[in-house]
Amino acid sequence: MTNSNQTTTRKPGIPAEQKPVPLALTARISTLASNQSTILIGVMVLLIVVFSVLEPKFFSALTASNILTDWGSVVLIAVGQTFVVISGGIDLSVGAIIGLSGVVSAWTMANVLKVDQTVSGSDASGPLFIGTLVSVGVGLLVGLTNAFLINKLRIVPFIATLSTMGAALGLSVIISSGQPIGSANNFDLIAAMDPKTNPLSWALIVVIVVVTIAGLFLHKARFGLYTYAIGSNTFAARGAGINVERHLTLVYALSGALAGLAGMYVYLRLGAGSPSSGTGRELDAIAAVVIGGASLMGGIGRIWGTVLGALILFTVQSGLIMVGVAPDWKKVVVAILIAAAVAAQTLQSKNGRK
Amino acid sequence: MTGEVIYEVKNVSKRYGSVVALDGASLKLHAGEVLGLVGDNGAGKSTLVKVLSGAHQPNGGKIYLDGVERTWGSPREALEAGVETLYQDSGLAPHLTVSQNVFLGREKTVKGIFGKMGFLARKEMEHDAHEDLERVGIAVPASDRPVSQLSGGQRQAVAIGRAVAWARRVIILDEPTNHLGARQAGEVLQVVRAAKAKGLGVIFISHTLPHVLEVTDRVVVLRLGKIVMDAPTSEFDGDRLIGVLTGTIQTVRVEGD
Numbered sequence: 001m002t003n004s005n006q007t008t009t010r011k012p013g014i015p016a017e018q019k020p021v022p023l024a025l026t027a028r029i030s031t032l033a034s035n036q037s038t039i040l041i042g043v044m045v046l047l048i049v050v051f052s053v054l055e056p057k058f059f060s061a062l063t064a065s066n067i068l069t070d071w072g073s074v075v076l077i078a079v080g081q082t083f084v085v086i087s088g089g090i091d092l093s094v095g096a097i098i099g100l101s102g103v104v105s106a107w108t109m110a111n112v113l114k115v116d117q118t119v120s121g122s123d124a125s126g127p128l129f130i131g132t133l134v135s136v137g138v139g140l141l142v143g144l145t146n147a148f149l150i151n152k153l154r155i156v157p158f159i160a161t162l163s164t165m166g167a168a169l170g171l172s173v174i175i176s177s178g179q180p181i182g183s184a185n186n187f188d189l190i191a192a193m194d195p196k197t198n199p200l201s202w203a204l205i206v207v208i209v210v211v212t213i214a215g216l217f218l219h220k221a222r223f224g225l226y227t228y229a230i231g232s233n234t235f236a237a238r239g240a241g242i243n244v245e246r247h248l249t250l251v252y253a254l255s256g257a258l259a260g261l262a263g264m265y266v267y268l269r270l271g272a273g274s275p276s277s278g279t280g281r282e283l284d285a286i287a288a289v290v291i292g293g294a295s296l297m298g299g300i301g302r303i304w305g306t307v308l309g310a311l312i313l314f315t316v317q318s319g320l321i322m323v324g325v326a327p328d329w330k331k332v333v334v335a336i337l338i339a340a341a342v343a344a345q346t347l348q349s350k351n352g353r354k
Numbered sequence: 355m356t357g358e359v360i361y362e363v364k365n366v367s368k369r370y371g372s373v374v375a376l377d378g379a380s381l382k383l384h385a386g387e388v389l390g391l392v393g394d395n396g397a398g399k400s401t402l403v404k405v406l407s408g409a410h411q412p413n414g415g416k417i418y419l420d421g422v423e424r425t426w427g428s429p430r431e432a433l434e435a436g437v438e439t440l441y442q443d444s445g446l447a448p449h450l451t452v453s454q455n456v457f458l459g460r461e462k463t464v465k466g467i468f469g470k471m472g473f474l475a476r477k478e479m480e481h482d483a484h485e486d487l488e489r490v491g492i493a494v495p496a497s498d499r500p501v502s503q504l505s506g507g508q509r510q511a512v513a514i515g516r517a518v519a520w521a522r523r524v525i526i527l528d529e530p531t532n533h534l535g536a537r538q539a540g541e542v543l544q545v546v547r548a549a550k551a552k553g554l555g556v557i558f559i560s561h562t563l564p565h566v567l568e569v570t571d572r573v574v575v576l577r578l579g580k581i582v583m584d585a586p587t588s589e590f591d592g593d594r595l596i597g598v599l600t601g602t603i604q605t606v607r608v609e610g611d
Contacts, residue, residue: 216473217472220476228447232447232449233446240460
């Protein structure tokens with residue numbers, strides 16, 4: 001009956017000839033991840049060259065700082081989206097959270113803290129700090145609602161976050177009566193957001209610090225490892241003793257909180273909390289994430305890729321406007337970029353699996 | 355040859371709605387023993403595995419580990435008590451590296467405040483994962499490679515090596531030789547022997563009856579949610595095992611001891 005005597009008496013271990021993939025190919029695949037950022041930087045450089053040739057004014061510090069300021073408003077939600085996408089989910093509510101958190105924060109500053117146009121300078125920092133907490137808190141609440149719908153009611157992330165997106169949009173219109181709430185137009189910090197006067201604003205520095213910390217937690221810490229594990233194989237993650245529901249709750253809460261912070265950033269840019277200020281931004285975030293190389297199937301993605309993806313997105317957008325393409329084409333371009341990035345990924349993984 | 359009873363279930367039942375998946379099953383597992391668990395599809399094998407691994411709570415019956423009655427609220431609790439389970443075809447996260455998989459759920463962190471924040475000691479884990487796997491007889495090329503780049507046999511070897519390296523009392527292997535070639539299956543059976551030599555109790559679930567006959571000390575046969583036979587492997591040959599499995603050979607239930 002025992003037909004495998006010769007195999008069982010051999011020394012254990014995996015024989016060399018059993019390696020399925022030739023080394024040259026595996027080396028190529030393993031460097032793919034690092035090549036990804038090289039490709040993205042290459043694309044970035046190419047875009048800058050092309051736009052600068054078409055419109056010499058493009059190559060300027062002002063353009064760079066305009067792009068960076070736009071980038072700041074989307075990279076936060078794109079980073080949150082990166083965690084969500086790696087975990088195998090999606091968060092469509094982040095754009096609506098920008099509007100809602102900005103509106104609630106502006107409303108709080110205007111009506112509770114009684115901040116008006118006469119407040120300026122250092123008087124503003126206290127209310128702005130509280131406003132930031134309120135904004136992040138609103139985002140956190142929506143994120144926790146997403147987690148509740150996904151974990152407890154077993155609604156797929158797409159639908160769960162689509163419904164909170166609708167609810168958040170509706171609430172922000174109700175609270176603001178559809179009008180922007182401008183509580184503090186002359187805050188120094190708001191003036192400091194203007195790229196003409198201040199290319200590297202405080203708000204942008206905060207964004208860069210937050211993105212860096214998020215990147216460290218994604219790539220170096222247990223939090224990130226569990227995010228990858230769940231997106232890669234939920235069953236294996238559960239089998240290894242990971243509390244999948246609790247981790248996903250943290251992931252959606254993080255995405256919501258970062259969207260709340262982005263709401264404050266956008267508030268500072270506009271000098272007002274506007275219910276429509278984040279509309280459509282979730283598409284920008286998803287575009288940045290997939291251009292950055294993350295897989296919507298989960299398990300794959302990097303913060304650095306998302307950061308570059310968002311940069312490419314805004315370089316293309318402002319480049320097109322500067323060479324004279326009507327701004328209405330922006331959304332079409334974002335859509336094309338998403339499709340192209342996903343198509344490139346699919347082709348790449350098909351070749352890689354050969 | 356085999357030691358004291360380390361893991362025992364008495365009269366466990368599990369119903370899913372009106373379906374009785376497990377009907378008063380009892381079994382004992384000794385230290386250093388490989389127990390084969392066989393049964394046709396729908397016989398209740400996977401339900402019994404889930405009860406043993408803590409994934410499902412039985413509707414009735416008792417579970418004892420080292421003579422102490424236990425109830426598992428989750429697989430994590432069973433894991434922490436020393437009961438390790440390797441599920442069928444799903445033990446590993448393909449996008450993670452070998453060492454990340456080996457240490458998943460039990461990561462080593464760096465020292466100090468960053469360790470408390472969950473920052474990982476990657477190099478140390480890569481080194482230790484390699485050693486742990488080697489100790490149970492598995493030579494994996496590099497522990498910093500993603501599992502998706504390994505062959506099916508290598509993946510299974512890593513999965514089982516991981517389970518054996520971590521298990522302290524009991525290891526449950528659900529179809530560990532599924533989809534493997536003869537040589538790769540031979541490697542897996544070798545690791546099963548390493549686990550036995552380590553003094554672990556091994557529960558070996560398989561459809562591949564020659565593997566069961568080759569590696570187990572005792573065989574428990576499940577049919578329609580009931581244990582219909584429990585006897586030393588030496589009492590079986592292939593034909594007899596198939597007969598008991600399918601019910602063409604009628605059996606009187608044999609108690610564990």
